[in-house]
Amino acid sequence: MNSEFVIMGLPASGKTTFLAALWHLVESKEVDSLLTLHGFSGDFAYLNRISEAWRSFAPVPRTSQGGETNISLQLINSQTEQKCKVMFPDLAGETFDSQVEHRVVRADFVNRFNQETGILFFINSDVKEDSLSIKELNERLQGIESDAKVPTQPAQEWAPKFIPEQVKVVQLLSDLVTYPFEPCKRRLAVLISAWDLVTPVTLSPSEWLMNNMPLVHQFLEANTDYFVYQVYGVSAQGLDFSNDTAVESAADLVPSRRIKITNQDGEGHDLTSPLIWLMSAEL
Template sequence: MNKRCFIMGLPGAGKTTFLAALWHSINNNSVETKLKLNKIDNGQYLAQLSRKWVDAEPLERTVPSNEQKDICINLIMPAKKTFDLFLPDLSGESFQKQYERREISEELVEYIKAADAILFFIHVDGVKPLGFIPEHFATSLGNDSVQRIVREPQKHDPLQVQTIELLQFVLDIRKYEQTNIGFVFSAWDLVKQVDIQMTPEKFLFDHMNMLWQFCNSNPDILSYSLWGISAQGGKLDNRDTLLEKDFPIERIVVEDAHGNRGWDITLPLYSLMGDIE
């Protein structure tokens, strides 16, 4: 059976690091995860990512010229059922272009239409408080003179505004049929360092309230789940600390909406895919 999960996220959202940690996890038989690898025709790209991830080396962001559009993994579930999961690794620049220029390729439209679920990555470091427009585009020089700043959408537009706009594109392309979305707050370790009690559910409400309102105002067309994930387990600046773990998989932090924690990075996919009968 074929199931298609479409991965979205703006540049630097953490998609590639997630895939690297996922590949290591589904190939690791010493640790129990909801999903395991059954077979794959060509796993060279994911294997290369995984080796760098294990060694806590920097991963190159996916750029348009290196997009992997045909990643298909045959996975096995606890009940020994198998299914093909399509996970195209598209660049964040593709989605940034969609937001800024209102342009989208026919190929991307077909991926969105065919998706059974969408995994949407949001890097927590990009979540900033909303401000007034003059604060973003005008800087005082003294004596009541003002220097106008040219708007750069990627830099100046709040992340949740960009996220909502992309979601609206998705819903429109899918003709507003029910869409199952899993939001992944990546680099979740940065949040826990500031507030150990923070959960993904509370983070969405407190720091991305506009997105929270959008999701909860459209329950007939949007069903969502929330996850806080640190696929690397910390900053690469602390590489020696990361490598102290006996098993690389122990670096992974996966937290559901209510704060339940573990290291099974397959859980968001398992949750999104639902019943595969």
């Protein structure tokens, strides 16, 4: 059976960097990967542009909101010949922000999504603001530093943009089980991006989600009628590009070996492993 998967994630959650690294991985064949390229549709020049930026240690251009770079990768399992299609809709993270803040969603995304059988959901590991207490957030909005107790900037009126990221994630997932989406049981691979920056390094991706986004973890555990999920730590970039020493060391590596992906089975370089799981997970 062929499978189709769609990508979701808030701004700066790592979606485009993942696509750039995935395109390089399956096209270059530098490291072993169970899934190999079987075809694609979309803007070939765009794929090459973001992949070249990724290889050159340059910031990967962010996804536009123009609806002009929809990308689909068709991949095939070299052992089982099972095929999958991964849909990267041209939706900037701000589009998902808008879905939460303004309660609107693009009709073409709903139509496309209702045809998919699985989700790759990206979450940035940098969630420091999510740990603010209500007191600290109120002080922030009032322009007061919690340690100085003096005004530092004009007070801000609360707005939906101040919703914590984990609340936005839960809202997006909650939307998937209500109209206009078709409620059903879906496979969900949660990808924690910038995994190389996570401390302590002894945490598993599942433990990180439970400790740093307990609301998301609790939602998934409480909604097993709608989601079968697995959590991965992903470092598609492989390093901090502003760190000259790290860049110099990585320059000698085969680019695909900069990729690191972690789950309960350990760490590797095969960025297709979440897709393998999505193809095999039982609902």
